[in-house]
Amino acid sequence: MELTKQEQAMLNGEEGYAVRKSLEILVALGEIFGAKNLIDVGSVQVSGVSYHNLGDAGLEFLDSLAKDGKVKVLTTLNPAGMDLENWRQLGITAEFAEKQNLVIDAFQRMGILVSCTCTPYLIGNLPLYSEHVAWSESSAVTFANSVLGARTNREGGPSALAAAFVGKTPCYGLHLNENRVPDVHVKVETEFSKLSDWGALGYAIGKKAENKIPYITGIKTAQLDELKSFCASTVTYGTKPLFYIKNITPGSDQQTLPKETVTIEVSDIKNAYDSINDNIDEIDFVCVGCPHCSIKEIQEIVNLIQGKKVKEGTELWVATSRTVKQLADKRGYTVTIETAGGKFACDTCMAVAPLEGRFKALATTSAKGCFYSRQNLMKTKMGSMKECIEAAVSGKWGN
Numbered sequence: 001m002e003l004t005k006q007e008q009a010m011l012n013g014e015e016g017y018a019v020r021k022s023l024e025i026l027v028a029l030g031e032i033f034g035a036k037n038l039i040d041v042g043s044v045q046v047s048g049v050s051y052h053n054l055g056d057a058g059l060e061f062l063d064s065l066a067k068d069g070k071v072k073v074l075t076t077l078n079p080a081g082m083d084l085e086n087w088r089q090l091g092i093t094a095e096f097a098e099k100q101n102l103v104i105d106a107f108q109r110m111g112i113l114v115s116c117t118c119t120p121y122l123i124g125n126l127p128l129y130s131e132h133v134a135w136s137e138s139s140a141v142t143f144a145n146s147v148l149g150a151r152t153n154r155e156g157g158p159s160a161l162a163a164a165f166v167g168k169t170p171c172y173g174l175h176l177n178e179n180r181v182p183d184v185h186v187k188v189e190t191e192f193s194k195l196s197d198w199g200a201l202g203y204a205i206g207k208k209a210e211n212k213i214p215y216i217t218g219i220k221t222a223q224l225d226e227l228k229s230f231c232a233s234t235v236t237y238g239t240k241p242l243f244y245i246k247n248i249t250p251g252s253d254q255q256t257l258p259k260e261t262v263t264i265e266v267s268d269i270k271n272a273y274d275s276i277n278d279n280i281d282e283i284d285f286v287c288v289g290c291p292h293c294s295i296k297e298i299q300e301i302v303n304l305i306q307g308k309k310v311k312e313g314t315e316l317w318v319a320t321s322r323t324v325k326q327l328a329d330k331r332g333y334t335v336t337i338e339t340a341g342g343k344f345a346c347d348t349c350m351a352v353a354p355l356e357g358r359f360k361a362l363a364t365t366s367a368k369g370c371f372y373s374r375q376n377l378m379k380t381k382m383g384s385m386k387e388c389i390e391a392a393v394s395g396k397w398g399n
């Protein structure tokens with residue numbers, strides 16, 4: 001890979017340990033993937049924030065970088081393993097909280113904005129069309145590439161962090177025009193009535209277009225919350241982190257329709273629900289906000305839960321960024337949800353919090369949430385926001 005004089009100096013250690021280590025990571029990655037050079041990035045989103053996933057070895061690595069490393073571009077974090085303020089309320093142990101705080105402290109010393117969210121685009125980390133960025137979390141990467149038209153590979157935690165210290169990333173993969181061409185035409189021949197249908201659609205497309213870039217036709221309208229849900233599921237269940245929806249996402253008018261065609265019918269959506277939903281009635285955990293809730297979704301929760309009570313023995317978590325929660329505080333939404341017995345889970349989510357063995361059966365709006373909760377040994381149900389809030393109130397699915 002060709003390096004500029006300044007990049008070579010960084011590799012020689014002239015800007016300290018963290019920058020040298022970062023250059024080593026970026027050069028190694030670039031050489032594996034055949035990048036010719038490094039390119040500037042406008043922002044970074046770093047995953048690998050939960051102590052649950054990092055462990056002591058990860059913490060040590062971060063600490064070593066934090067000794068002399070400062071990020072060069074706007075950098076935000078993926079969800080951590082706990083709500084950084086109300087971790088006790090979510091049943092997190094003091095031992096875990098202590099380690100998680102050390103992780104956050106290391107990121108803070110690096111100059112990273114401690115905004116732990118998978119929806120950075122809702123809180124000010126909003127790339128422009130065709131801007132190069134280095135993001136990590138799969139739903140955010142897919143949103144950046146597809147809905148915003150920005151350009152990012154799906155970075156690992158260390159390579160994203162390296163991009164933040166250098167302000168650059170190797171130019172390969174989805175940074176290049178030739179790798180952003182759709183290779184399968186997905187004809188959608190069904191209508192959607194609720195948010196979770198978009199999760200089911202992502203599941204169905206993920207299975208039929210594995211490791212491909214779909215060009216989707218047949219969808220007439222889409223809202224931001226629907227697209228963020230779709231971004232999370234399609235990449236979780238198999239596609240590359242980029243898609244086009246005709247007349248809806250940027251750049252869709254510049255693409256040629258791929259020859260290979262698959263169709264999504266009502267039966268595919270039904271099959272997706274059948275695969276995601278287990279045969280259970282009792283629900284002890286309801287978690288909405290995967291990806292993190294927008295203020296509009298929180299408003300919907302408020303309308304559904306006002307004057308009701310979460311059933312004893314069932315927990316309701318509303319996962320969101322701290323910034324969006326502050327808006328909810330101001331609008332009186334927080335007090336309504338908490339009066340009903342719901343809990344905010346800011347800075348964290350059901351996939352990265354240490355939840356294994358704590359709950360038996362999850363209800364959620366999110367196909368991705370179901371995928372990861374099964375790894376935490378939960379049975380799962382996916383449905384609309386209304387169905388989820390009803391499950392929180394009754395402790396049952398479908399009552």
Ligand code: F3S
Binds near residue numbers: 079118319368
């Ligand atoms: Fe976000 Fe966690 Fe879901 S990172 S997309 S809330 S699994």
